[in-house]
Amino acid sequence: MKLVISSAFVQITFGLSQDVLTIFNTIFVSPTSYSYAGSNVFYNGDVNTATQRVNFSWPAVEEGFVIADDSLNIAIHEFSHCLIIENAKKSYLARTFNENDLNEWKALAAKKIPLIREGNYKIFRDYGGTNLMELFATTLETFFEQPHEFYSYAPTFYRMTAKVLKQDPRNKKNPK
Ligand SMILES: [Zn+2]
Incomplete structure (x- = not known):
């Protein structure tokens, strides 16, 4: 379980200089x-800022990896x-x-939210239209699970x- 959960974190930070989480350093796994x-x-997973814990339901984590190409991966999502x-709590120079x-990404993403809500941006599931935070997480699930489909659908946003x-x-x- 530790290995599988950690692998999601390694996957999303593979190109970044951040190796560990500093605030969310307790991960709780529920059966x-x-x-x-x-x-x-x-919940199948949540990030709790009050307890500074990341919580997961193990069956949901497992399913995220067993079905590797449906753009659903709770571990990638929560991380x-x-x-x-x-990132937002770090000093400017220490940011991940x-x-x-990131600002360019946000500007582009903000334009996608109304489209997702109208059902006119099918590469992401509806939940991505909730807000920028959820769209970032949903985007990463799609980015890692269906990169080719994502690129064909929205090359600029993918890049x-x-x-x-x-x-x-x-x-x-060689993803890097
Ligand atoms: Zn979320």
């Missing part, structure tokens, strides 16, 4: 989907959130992402994502 006390909303949150690249992450998973043998 099933879970809910918080007093709530009946069930994408961690990277964005930690190049500020200009921008590759620039932010400093890797191109279309080159399986």
